[in-house]
Amino acid sequence: MQYHPNLNAYSGVEDLSNFTPEQFSAYCKVKLGECGKHIDFIKKNILSILPKPKRLTIAEIGSGNSKLLYRLELENLLTSAIGFELSESRHEFAEKFGIHVNAQKTKNVCASFLDYPPPPLDLVIGVDIVLQLVAPVSQGSEKSALKWMKDSIKPEGFLLLELWSFENIINQLDACNGNLKIWEEYQIDDPWEFCLANITRMKNNDIKWDKTFLKRGSTQKSSFTNILRPYSQKAIKQKLMENGFTRIKFFNYWSQPGDCSEGEYIVLAQ
Numbered sequence: 001m002q003y004h005p006n007l008n009a010y011s012g013v014e015d016l017s018n019f020t021p022e023q024f025s026a027y028c029k030v031k032l033g034e035c036g037k038h039i040d041f042i043k044k045n046i047l048s049i050l051p052k053p054k055r056l057t058i059a060e061i062g063s064g065n066s067k068l069l070y071r072l073e074l075e076n077l078l079t080s081a082i083g084f085e086l087s088e089s090r091h092e093f094a095e096k097f098g099i100h101v102n103a104q105k106t107k108n109v110c111a112s113f114l115d116y117p118p119p120p121l122d123l124v125i126g127v128d129i130v131l132q133l134v135a136p137v138s139q140g141s142e143k144s145a146l147k148w149m150k151d152s153i154k155p156e157g158f159l160l161l162e163l164w165s166f167e168n169i170i171n172q173l174d175a176c177n178g179n180l181k182i183w184e185e186y187q188i189d190d191p192w193e194f195c196l197a198n199i200t201r202m203k204n205n206d207i208k209w210d211k212t213f214l215k216r217g218s219t220q221k222s223s224f225t226n227i228l229r230p231y232s233q234k235a236i237k238q239k240l241m242e243n244g245f246t247r248i249k250f251f252n253y254w255s256q257p258g259d260c261s262e263g264e265y266i267v268l269a270q
C-alpha cells in the first residue's frame, strides 16, 4: 500500500512510556467506563433479538486500545474477538490492557484488517469514524473495506459503525474561508492536556485535519494529520446497499441523548 498520512497518524498514540503504573491503571478504568453506552446499545439492539446463548464472535476494525472488546469480554458477551489496529503503540497498549483485565477471548492484531481474510463473524464494529479514516487511503480502499465487512459478516450478523456527517465542520469551514482552528482540552487522566486542530477541505471534498497535542505539565508537542471522508446518512445508506446490506438503521445516540458528539451518528446494518 502506498504512503498515506492516515496509515501512521496514530503511531505513538497511547505510548506506554507516557504512563506510570498508576496512570495506566486509572486510564484503563476510564476507558472501560466510556464503553457503557456501547454495551447498552449492543444489548438493546443486537443481543435482545438473538437466540440464547447471547454471545458474539466479533471483529473490531481500528480497535485502538481494544477497550470496547475488553468491556464486552468482561460483560461475558463474547465467544471470541479480534481487534485490528495499525498503530504499534496502540497495539502494545492493548496487549498490556488485556493482561491488566485478564482477557482470554480477545486477540489483538497489529495490521490492517484489509490484509486479513475475513473470518465468519456475528458482528463487525467500526466505532469512532474508523471507516472515514480507511476510505481516503487509496482509490479502492472504501470499496475493499465495505466488501471485507460484507464478506465477513454471517447472514444474520450485524455491522455497527459510528460516523460523523461533518455537517457542522463543513458549515464552519464555509463561514471561515475554508480554514478552521479548534482548541480541545482533555480529561485530567490523559497525559495530553490540549489539542489544536487546523482543518481544511481537499479538492475531492475529504477533510484534512491537522492536530497538534500539548503534553500535560510540559512543553512537549506531538502532531499528526488525518484525512477524513464525510458521509451523510443518505450517502452511507446507498454505499451499504450497493455492497449487499439490506436492513439499515440510523441512531443519533448510543444509550441516551447527547452521548454522541454533534454530527455523529450510529449505523446498524445487516
Ligand SMILES: C[S@@+](CC[C@H](N)C(=O)[O-])C[C@H]1O[C@@H](n2cnc3c(N)ncnc32)[C@H](O)[C@@H]1O
Pocket: 006, 010, 061, 062, 063, 064, 065, 084, 085, 086, 087, 090, 111, 112, 113, 114, 126, 127, 128, 129, 130, 133, 134
Ligand atoms: C479514531 S481511532 C478509533 C479507535 C477506537 N476504535 C476507539 O473508539 O477508541 C481510529 C483507529 O483506527 C486505526 N486504523 C486506521 N486504519 C486502519 C486499518 N486499515 N486497519 C486497522 N486499524 C486502522 C488507527 O490507527 C486508529 O487507532
